[in-house]
Amino acid sequence: MRKDNVPEGQVNTRRLRLLMLIPLGWMVFAALLPDFAMRLFGRNIAWLRLSASGIGFLLICVFTMHLLGRIRRERKLVLLVMSGTTLLLLSQSYRILQSLRLLDGLVSRDWNNTLRAFDNLFTGLGLVLIAFAFFLAVIELMASRQRLMAEHTRLTEEAARREQVEKSLRENEAVLHAISASALDGIVLMDNAGCVCYGNPAAERILGYTAGDIMGKPVHETFASPSLENKYSDGLRVWRATGEGPIVGKTTLVKAKRKDGAEIDVEISVSSVRLRDEWHAVGIIRDVSEWRKAEEEHQLILRTAMDGFWVVDDHGRFLDVNEAYCRVIGYSRDELLNMSIADVEAVETAEDVAEHIQRVQAKGWDRFETRHRRKDGSVIDVEVSTSHLSTTGGRQYVFLRDITERKRADQSLQASESKYRDLVQNANTIITRLDTGGKITFFNEYAEQFFGRTEKALLGQSALGTVLPADRTDGTDLAALLRRNGKHPDHSMDSEYEWTRGDGRHVWISWTSTPVYDEVSRIRELFCVGNDVTSRVVAERTIAEQQAQMLHASRLSAVGTMASGIAHEINNPLAIISGAAQQLDVLARQDHPDPARLAKVSEVVGRNVERISRIIRALRMLSRDGSQDPYTLTPVQSLVADLLELCQARFMAKGILLEVAAIPDIEIECLPPQISQVLLNLINNAHDAVEAIPEKWIRIGVQDEGETIALTVTDSGHGLAPEIREKAMLPFFTTKQPGKGVGLGLSISAQILEAHHGELIIDTNGPNTRFVVRLPKRQPSGT
Structure with missing residues (x-):
């Protein structure tokens, strides 16, 4: 409603009704004017008086009836006009009766003078009341004009605002179109009949259609996988009436059918919107085929991985575990999903586990060794590698490796190494190790006694000139031979060299070289064993001679x-x-x-x-x-x-x-x-x-x-x-x-x-x- 209580869309006739008071009032005044003139000049023209009174009576009646019909809602004016008109009608009625001399025998002169006085009084008072009504009408017209100007101003401003809004709407529409056209996700608008009424370029690319192919086509028949088409068709009937459906307001992973008939995995988010008093649906489509493939590969890796895998929340409760860890720990997956880290931890208490989780959240990662208790009560050693991402809501991703056998092997290896060192150090033979460049990395006690040199003095030194002769009389290049042995020890595993000891005695040493490989099968060093074969060489020479x-x-x-x-x-x-x-x-x-x-x-x-x-x-x-x-x-x-x-x-x-x-x-x-x-x-x-x-x-x-x-x-x-x-x-x-x-x-x-x-x-x-x-x-x- 506006200020003048006129509903929007209706014509305001109030001002027109008020304006009609002026011409009608002048018409009444014109009808009464002859009577005023005769009274003013003291003349009495009977026919003129009668005509003026009759016309005035009629005009006053018509005027009164018309105004009462037009301004019945303006109570003040109605009261003034009715009062003034009533007085004027009484005055005009008296004048008509007097003009027709119908009162001459009925009213005495004194009463006649009294009635004339009342006639004048009623005429004047009626005119005053009507004039006052005119005055109020003029005031109302001025107020109405002001309201009209204000309304004009408001309408002008509203028109400007609407123009600005329309401009903003056009700009927003252009922006929305640009966003839709450049979006990587497909956007499809479905009308109430279930047909496509809009599709952006990404939707065309994902589904393999052009705009002309899909416009006006049923969405579910065109895009839905055959296995899901009936299900969606049933939900469409409910959605048309209520705007609600099984996938409305949700993000759902479904199969979609491309133009070439291939089915792809898509993630679709559906919302209902009300347009032109009908429900429409907006679908945001994302092609997740590669993501699904990667997810399936990821799950396959986790299922087939030799190592265990967890996902735990910030309280240490298991959210996911793989089969490898289930095999190691002895619990089923369902059992573990109702447990927490503290239930399998054999070293840390529940409080220690909580503190450890907080440290990982603060640091972002950790790697450590601990022990877990299996379902049968036995305890295993595990190596744990955990990572935390602040964007995953406190989740931690944990890889675990059963290192029980490795621990036992390490202990056995340490014991074996201890025995090996005792044997090597106490052996009555020369034992040394060389790197691939021919430098000494180990020298046992017997070798120290045999060569008269300490291990400390020889470590890092080349074997040439220290335990092997710098040259040979047969022309063999020992430096090249040593380098070749470092790379290809199997080419010359056994060799004999003559050596002069510190006491001047010439001896022959038989060397056997064994390669030691690293974890990638590369030669790391040579394990060399030397024996004093001087007696044998002398005997062989004697036999040869x-x-x-x-x-x-x-x-x-x-x-x-x-x-x-x-x-x-x-x-x-x-x-x-x-x-x-x-x-x-x-x-x-x-x-x-x-x-x-x-x-x-x-x-x-x-x-x-x-x-x-x-x-x-x-x-x-x-x-x-x-x-x-x-x-x-x-x-x-x-x-x-x-x-x-x-x-x-x-x-x-x-x-x-x-x-x-x-x-x-x-x-x-x-x-x-x-x-x-x-x-x-x-x-x-x-x-x-x-x-x-x-x-x-x-x-x-x-x-x-x-x-x-x-x-x-x-x-x-x-x-x-x-x-x-x-x-x-x-x-x-x-x-x-x-x-x-x-x-x-x-x-x-x-x-x-x-x-x-x-x-x-x-x-x-x-x-x-x-x-x-x-x-x-x-x-x-x-x-």
Whole structure:
């Protein structure tokens, strides 16, 4: 309502009714004016008086009836107008009666004068009352004008305010549109019919639709997962009438259907709004597919984790636990969710637990070890790592690891280390540890006594020059070897070095290096054990010298065995050369010697000299050591041919047939003197074996086996007895008569072939005695 009590939207007619008083009043005044004029000038015109009185009476009646109908709500004016009009009507009624002379016989002159006086009084008083009513009307009009101006001002201000509000609404609408368009979450507005009436770009992106695809489409049929469509359709009917529904006013995780038919996880917050007297729904949609996937992975990690996991509140009550901790502690998950830390803590009291929680909240994290009591009453050691976030309402996230076995292992390790240290320190051997750079990190007491140096003085020092010689006489780079051992200790795990002790005595130390690895399988250090092997080295050198002497004796024995044959082999060509010399002497004395004869004699001399040269070369090759010579490529045919030069005459003298099969053109990498000695030993043994039997023959053969060759020496004997075969390769074992051999031939031959990466085999497959020498054509690299 406004100040003049006129309802909003209705026209205010009060001012119009008041304004009508003025023209109507003037009309009444105009009707009474003739009577005033006649009275004023003392004239009495009957028809004019009658007409004026009649017209005035009618006007007053009409005026009164009209005003009473128009201003009936203005009680003051109604009272004044009715009073004035009544007086005027009485006055006009008297005048009409007087004009019609209806009172002449009824009223005396005195009463007539009295009535005239009342007529004048009523006329004047009626006019005064009506004039006063006019005056009040004018005042009311002025007040109404002021109210009208105030109302105009108010309406102007209200229009300005409405314009400002509309401008603000337009700006807010633009801001809301910009916010909606730039929002990362989808916004969908649903009308009362359940159809889409707005969707922002994020909603289009999340659901795979364009604005044209979804406008006016039913929300639940378009977006809802088929499994939930019926449920939402039932709730829609209730929502249309009440604005309430199962997901209204809540944030709910649901499945949504994209345009391509794929279902995604979305988090939707729904609110009901009243627009145009109908319920509408606003849905805020967030794609949580990745979050759900991460959450599922997180839960899977917690479920499958080897370590236990808690979530506890600020009072230590369990909010969540994983299966790993349930297995460790023996309680079920449901049981633990009704318990607190104090129920499983075996070291801290409930008060201690509360204080610990407060310390973690203040610090933000903690890591410590404690003990928990299992459901069966046993106690386990656990390592605890806890974190607190102020944004999680006092929650703490705790990882726990059962370290009971580790604790026991640590105790066992400490005991083992104590025993190890006692053993190492009291061991009668050198024990040291080196880092990968070759620096000493440990030195036991025996090593201190052996080297005459203290551990304190050697720690951090290089092993070179302290426990290992700075160089070696064989040219080995010990520094490079030590570095290589630090990185690849398996390349040279065992080694021996000569060392001069502080007392001047030369000793030999045998070192065994074992790598020690860290937790990522990298070599952390070398564990080195050294033993004084001086006595063994001296003994080995003595044995080696004796073996060399025996080998030399064996060679000389073999050569000596063939001495008579070699002499015969040399005497024959010497006799031929002697005869040729005599012929040359005769030819020299002739005046004209025959050139053809000279050439022929010279050829005979040269051929026999070459034969003697081959015999001497073969003899020299057999008689020298050759172990320090380099391996050379040697034709197998030359090895066999040189050997035949030495023994052919001896075998012929004994009636032994020596046959050599066709030898393929093969070269082997070897030490020729040593291989010749092996063949000579086998041939001499065969000679001695068949010398006394009727059938005497020896056959030499060569077979190409691809990567290897096989040299075979077969004699006419009937093989070796099993008990002899078992001992045939042993040193000093012989079946010969005393004075004919010491039993080293086969043993030395086997050693030579082993050094050549070959082998000596007694072949038992045939009826005769057969030895097989198998050698590689090429020696392995580094030989």
